[in-house]
């Protein structure tokens with residue numbers, strides 16, 4: 001689609017959203033920005049970065065800013081299943097508030113167990129009320145793997161003693177869009193790791209509605225907020241890979257954008273943590289980096305307001321945004337080699353690229369790794 005046509009389409013959607021009643025008249029994004037000590041310039045800088053992350057031209061920046069401004073028109077329900085709450089923490093607990101986390105202060109969060117005051121009957125009533133009042137209009141975000149089974153009652157939640165699975169199914173029924181936040185909700189996560197005593201599974205396995213997966217352990221706040229903004233802008237599903245992850249965030253391997261890639265290509269590997277190569281920022285493949293098998297944008301987006309990311313701080317990627325990474329990515333500090341694997345869902349495994357075209361690519365990588373390992377041993381016998 002032509003950029004100008006897309007611009008008009010997105011503008012018209014945002015105008016329609018802007019005409020919907022505000023869910024809280026007291027709130028405005030400009031007021032919130034000021035209260036938190038940001039300037040309009042900071043906000044527009046953030047909108048520019050988001051525009052580029054969503055793979056839109058820079059001229060779309062005002063639209064992304066407007067999408068953030070109308071974010072309060074869409075009510076959001078956030079459910080917790082079996083998890084550590086790390087995904088919520090990723091968004092809410094940054095040392096200094098970011099504009100990403102500020103967006104979550106601004107949106108109309110109708111239900112979120114970690115931060116709401118209500119509990120027991122009142123909490124359950126609030127959830128039922130929100131689902132009824134905003135039927136067909138609310139965005140559903142679910143965090144955590146979902147224990148399920150005919151006769152099992154793991155994760156019994158709330159005053160009515162419903163299972164988490166039932167809550168998730170009911171909330172999915174009338175949601176305008178459904179996002180599985182984090183690897184547990186996207187793929188089962190650590191809860192589903194062998195022997196999986198609670199029969200935990202992905203949200204997409206318990207609902208027949210389309211689910212967009214935003215995996216990561218945890219996903220970065222930018223990926224969570226970017227997913228929300230994308231829906232506000234387009235009102236439709238983004239382009240997805242074979243694991244239903246948005247391609248704008250998960251379309252490339254960690255390895256493709258890694259700052260140590262030159263070291264990998266030169267056959268310069270850390271052999272053990274603390275060695276001379278580690279001090280010189282050599283490639284971490286041989287000490288277990290799963291970057292060649294993992295699709296995510298951590299190398300570009302980073303964490304903690306863009307300060308750093310695991311490889312930059314000297315530890316390899318653990319493959320946290322891939323299905324079954326707890327079981328299938330092997331021992332954390334050992335290289336995976338060129339072992340192909342399959343997922344519990346019968347998929348292609350992460351050795352396929354996001355859009356099924358890159359099995360050859362990873363094979364080349366595997367061959368490359370073998371070749372580089374040999375070169376490395378010759379070039380740097382003690383490193």
Ligand code: SF4
Nearest residue numbers: 258261283284289291
């Ligand atoms: S193997 Fe890991 S550390 Fe090495 S270049 Fe790839 S992503 Fe970076």
Ligand code: SF4
Nearest residue numbers: 296298317318319320
């Ligand atoms: S670098 Fe790898 S393990 Fe770390 S957050 Fe990104 S995908 Fe997950």
